[in-house]
Amino acid sequence: MHVLHGSIQRIPVMPPVAPIAVPETTEADIEALFLIRGFERLLLDLFSRGVLNGTTHTCLGQEYIPVALSPLFEAPDFIFSNHRGHGHYLARFGDVEGLLLEIMGRAGGVCNGVGGSQHLFRDGFLSTGVLGESVPAAAGMAWSLKRRGGRGIAVAYTGDGGWGEGSVYETLNMASLWGLPLLMVVENNAMAQSSHAERYRAGTIQDRAHAFGIRTLQITGCDLAEIRNLAGPEIAAMRERPRPLVIEFATQRLGPHSKGDDPRSPELVAELWRRDWEAPLRQRHPALCERVTARVSERLEALRATALQQPLSEWTDAS
């Protein structure tokens, strides 16, 4: 991990990020990357037009993490996601329609418009908006998966900010003690809403996990194949011999915390964009990216056009 010095104003040197790497990968992977990015951009656009209600947290810059991990997860696995969870959801289901309609409160939304951006639940996937809250729940799920004897694991996505909550450490203790198949994926973008890591975190996430005797894996690149090569055997091992694992990605959040609240300097954000995966990916595979993004745009534009025509969602259970 990088040791950071100096004030927030000096942040341009800050992101503990990834050397630029080109995802060496399949067309399906590239499509997933662009689908998530396109979806988040569509959301921000709809917000700027006043079409969307409430708030949202986009994962621009971090899309590659769930895309890389998704094929490593199996049917019985249960994923707990957080406030910045659209990428996690879309990497598992590809369901931009259900998600947008959910966020727009229209019929066909995955949770009838009740949950919204950060409260989604379907088929082994649940997100909730209180940081640190899903981690013990994931441990409870892991306990159940283990005792029922399958190979399933529970996955909890968190950011680095979520590691400020005491529930995380209580859970690390129990997960290690009881050998629970709990995978914690830390998307460390070094930003907790508006606060940089150097302002709120002493020590490192890795050391905190090690204090509980939990294995960690540090990943700094965004090459999908490389990530899978690193994470795949570790995840396979925890299926065979149930135990927790922390995978920490040094990543970068390109967008604001939610819709427009970004105190970082434009220079810093520009620097982050220069380290992003999209430009080098397009450079490496121009024709493929062209073809994929055309398909994705078409799908998202069709969705944009039809979503507003959908009736408002029904909620029959206002008991």
Place this chain on the structure above:
Amino acid sequence: MQAERIVENLNRAHHELFSRDPAVCLIGEDLLDPYGGAFKVSRDLSTRFPERVLSAPISECAFTGMACGMALAGEKPIVEIMFGDFIGYAFDPLWNLAAKSVSMYGRRVPIHLLVRCTVGGNRGFGATHSQSPQKHFLGIPDLDLFEVNPFHDNVELLAELIERGNPVLLFENKTLYSRHCVREGALDDLFSWRFIGPRREFAKICIEESESPDAVIVASGSVVFSALEAARRAFLDHELETVILTPAQLHPFPLAPILDDLARAKRILVIEEGIAGGSWAESVATAIYSRLWGRLENPVICLHSKSSIIPCARHLEERVLLQSGHVFEALIGESIRA
């Protein structure tokens, strides 16, 4: 033969649930035999069902959160909170995760989760081990509140609560554990009791059925005994007829089965060991007003413990916590004024 003690009844309730349903499990502190839980409610469970009893570190927040995850996995977890005073640490998983999961995802998600919580004073445990935190959980959608009393059989109650589909908080007043369960019928030389309500929602305790009793006391948990003592004195000294109504379910409060009894009473007391200010008694009084306004002869009287920390020394603790003398004075004071 005397009926079993309430702690034995609760313990048997667990053993029967565990035997019947492999999804039932227990998580909490110091549950392992031979200790078997601080109040011995979980005695012998870890010996019989070692794989389903998780004796957890001192981590109320995370082990309650874990139980939510178990419930989402289809298990039926029971959480034991050793002292209700510690449940503040578990507030978030109960309020924001367990209760909300029932409806937050746009369709009904059954959550089979029972959180048992030891509460109450009169044991000299002091300010942080004696409180009645019920009111802090009132009115949370889909979080149902129940309280143990000497009348409702916990074997039946726990079986019902774990199947409810809403997370449930069950409060257990620690002074009740060593008391005996009482079977329907005679309670002592004066009083007898029976269940009322289509689902036996209330125990009704009285000397004899009366068209117009002097007072009805709504009382749950251990203050039933304060009510009973006060009612006895009020009868013997002043010939006042008092009816005591005891629910197992605190919230949502099942008012319908007792509306007739309340409407016929000259005065109504709602009593609890907790303190005033958004309390259970106040919420019951509000419900009574909204249904019986215009038919009440007197204002509903809510009796609480004093708004104070709970001191350790017995003589000081008695000054703070609701005692039968307070209930008696309220019964008599009102009768004199009436």
